[in-house]
Structures are given as structure tokens and as C-alpha cells.
Amino acid sequence: MATACPPLSLPSTSLLRGRAGPRRRQLSAVRCSAVGEAVAEEASVGTAVEPLLVSAIRGKKVERPPVWLMRQAGSETGLEFVGLLLEVTIEGFRQCLVSYQLLCERYPKFRERSENVDLVVEISLQPWKVFKPDGVILFSDILTPLPGMNIPFDIVKGKGPVIYDPLRTAAAVNEVREFVPEEWVPYVGQALNLLRQEVKNEAAVLGFVGAPFTLASYCVEGGSSKNFTMIKKMAFSEPTILHNLLQKFTTSMANYIRYQADNGAQAVQIFDSWATELSPADFEEFSLPYLKQIVDSVRETHPSLPLILYASGSGGLLERLPLTGVDVVSLDWTVDMAEGRKRLGSNVAVQGNVDPGVLFGSKEFISKRIYDTVQKAGNVGHVLNLGHGIKVGTPEENVAHFFEVAKGIRY
Numbered sequence: 001m002a003t004a005c006p007p008l009s010l011p012s013t014s015l016l017r018g019r020a021g022p023r024r025r026q027l028s029a030v031r032c033s034a035v036g037e038a039v040a041e042e043a044s045v046g047t048a049v050e051p052l053l054v055s056a057i058r059g060k061k062v063e064r065p066p067v068w069l070m071r072q073a074g075s076e077t078g079l080e081f082v083g084l085l086l087e088v089t090i091e092g093f094r095q096c097l098v099s100y101q102l103l104c105e106r107y108p109k110f111r112e113r114s115e116n117v118d119l120v121v122e123i124s125l126q127p128w129k130v131f132k133p134d135g136v137i138l139f140s141d142i143l144t145p146l147p148g149m150n151i152p153f154d155i156v157k158g159k160g161p162v163i164y165d166p167l168r169t170a171a172a173v174n175e176v177r178e179f180v181p182e183e184w185v186p187y188v189g190q191a192l193n194l195l196r197q198e199v200k201n202e203a204a205v206l207g208f209v210g211a212p213f214t215l216a217s218y219c220v221e222g223g224s225s226k227n228f229t230m231i232k233k234m235a236f237s238e239p240t241i242l243h244n245l246l247q248k249f250t251t252s253m254a255n256y257i258r259y260q261a262d263n264g265a266q267a268v269q270i271f272d273s274w275a276t277e278l279s280p281a282d283f284e285e286f287s288l289p290y291l292k293q294i295v296d297s298v299r300e301t302h303p304s305l306p307l308i309l310y311a312s313g314s315g316g317l318l319e320r321l322p323l324t325g326v327d328v329v330s331l332d333w334t335v336d337m338a339e340g341r342k343r344l345g346s347n348v349a350v351q352g353n354v355d356p357g358v359l360f361g362s363k364e365f366i367s368k369r370i371y372d373t374v375q376k377a378g379n380v381g382h383v384l385n386l387g388h389g390i391k392v393g394t395p396e397e398n399v400a401h402f403f404e405v406a407k408g409i410r411y
């Protein structure tokens, strides 16, 4: 039986205006159906014309928030991820994970797995086959374009990304080439096309890129960093060098977004994972203008491509994030969803923001947190997600529960 959740306590003004089109009525409650229950509804689900996720981002009336999850992305626990695969409890999921494990054994290097079109398609589709999320993200990495920009790198088990020759001088930055995706990552375009064929419009195929500051932080630091001293040394003593590098990433990532869209990506997420290491004033100098430039430049050629911005730990920067011009800001769980909505303003949709740690809780607790997040986000322009990727050790049955509950929701 469908249960009525407490009424939404959001501003009655339309949450989203602007580019994405007119906004609809605000419903007063979310109907939280019991898991697995069919709920008759009048509002649209994903159609042959447009996936649910894209409709929601555009501020259209949808029957429930679209939902997708990122597998672990930028965590330092790749090896354990493989360990996790052995403790599975759900048969379909188990088979997928075991097949991923076999792939990892056969292709032990992340770059091998992520730069081969067949493997990229197969791995990207694994969560889709089991959970039918509303978004299917390309299996790749924000660092994948680096070799094409003359920046050799690898992802080393237990260590994370390694940039062999960190960029620390004007001469080194001068050697960085502009990225030509067709030439360097044709497998990305091919994989996106194949994903579109496979997924049809039952889910949105999602591309992604790294933001200039985040990419620069890997390249200047030489890999993952705790204190970001190298990039800050450059920013605060030789800013021109850093600005040159940021500009190269900006032009290249704008092109890469276009390439992904031309090959089938229906929305593109920009990860500025480390922007929140910057003070607000430094964010305004070293990140915001470049993000804005990417968005403006993509809009010129692809005006209706939805762009999502993710910056982990972005509570201190929230008001500044919509200034980039993106369609969606993805929140992590350290921000209350209702407060986040107010602070972001009415021109932007929101994604998130359940704590990935909640998936270690009881099923009842997981359900409660999902409903709470959905109510606080309101019934327009919300993409339900975790505040970051799934954590290593997350019980798979809880991931399944997350999707079942989320897909049973009706506004």
C-alpha cells in the first residue's frame, strides 16, 4: 500500500526557471510505495523520446525522481573493490560482479579495462543489467584524456593515479597539447554509441569529464594529494603558469564534452572533486571562470545538453556553483537537501545526496533517508543519488533495496 509521507516544506515558488523551460506545480507530498508495489500514476516515466533523467533535469513533470549511482570512482580502494565482489548475496548482481572480477584478473590494469571499447561497454552495462538505474555512466576516468594531452599517467593498484612527470614549470605546461578526442579516445565515442543502442531511452547515457582545477591538481601534484601544496605553491607564486594549464584543460574538456554528446551522451557530469580545497576567493580565480567558460562554450554548440556539476564537500561554495551556468548541482551529504535547495536558488536542478554510509544501515533506515531526501528536494528537478560513489564493503542487498525503494516512489 502506498503511504503518504509528510508534506514537503519547500518554498512555494517554482524551484526551477530559466533555460530548461517552464516549471510545473509543486505537489504537497511524496507517495512512498512499499517496495515492489505497482503504483498507478498519471505523470510521465522515461519515454522513447527522452529518458526520465533528462526530463527531470529539464524541470518537466515526472512521476518520481530518476535514480542512479556511481560505482566507486575516485577512492583509493580499487583492490578491495575486487574483494567485495566475492561476498555477494544477490544472484544477478553476483554474476555481474564475478564477471567483473574475471575481467580484472584478465585485464589487471585499470587503463586496459577502460580503454577497450568492448570492456568499457560491458562494464558500463553491468549495473544497468541488474538494477535498471535511470542513468548509465560510461566506465572511464577523468584522467583518461591525459595521454592525449601529452601527459602520461597510470592508475596503480593501492596507490591511485600516478602522473609520471608532474607539471611544475612553464616549460612543462607548454608541452601540454590540446585534446583531440577523435584521435586519442575513439573507444569512448564508440562505447557511448553502443551504450545508446543498448539502453535505448530507458535510461540516460551519462558522459563525464574532469574540471580544469581538479585535472590540474593531479598533474601538478603528480597524483592524489592530501594537502595540495604543489598546486597551491604554483597558484600563489606563479599563477600565470597555472592559468595557462587551466586554460588548456578548459578548451580540451569543452571539446571532450561535445565529442561525448555527439556520440550519444545525453547528459555530461563535470567532476570538480578538489575545487573545495580552494578558499571561496581562490575558487573564484582558479575554478569558477574555467567552469563557466566550459559551460558557455558547450552551450554555443549544444544548447540543450544537460550539464551536471559535482564538487565533493562543496557546502562552503554552494552559492557560487550555479554561477557556472550548469543545469544540475550534485550535492554531497554534508549539506541538508532543503537548505541546499534554498542556497542554490531557483534556476538549477539538484542531484543527490544520500550519505553513501547510509547503505550500511538497516533497510528501514535506508528507506527513511531516501524519503527524507526526496521530500526535501521537492518534486521538480531532482535526480536522486548518493552524495558520492558506493563505498567498498556496501552490502549489495542494500544497493538493491535503495533502487527498489527509489523506483517505488511516486510524487
Ligand code: CP3
Binding pocket: 069, 070, 071, 072, 073, 074, 075, 076, 077, 078, 079, 081, 109, 110, 137, 138, 139, 140, 141, 142, 143, 155, 156, 157, 158, 159, 160, 161, 208, 224, 271, 273, 312
Ligand atoms: O560508476 C562508474 O563506473 C564511475 C566511473 C568513474 C571512474 N572514475 C572509474 C574508476 C568515474 C566517474 C571516475 C571519476 C573520477 N576519477 C574522479 C571524480 C569522482 C570523485 O570521486 O570525486 C576522480 C577524482 C578520479 C581519479 C581516480 N581514478 C582515483 C583517485 C582512482 C582510485 C585509484 C585506486 O587505486 O583505487 C581512480 C581509479 C578508478 N576510476 C576506479 C574506478 C572504478 C577504481 C580502480 C579500478 O576499478 O581498477
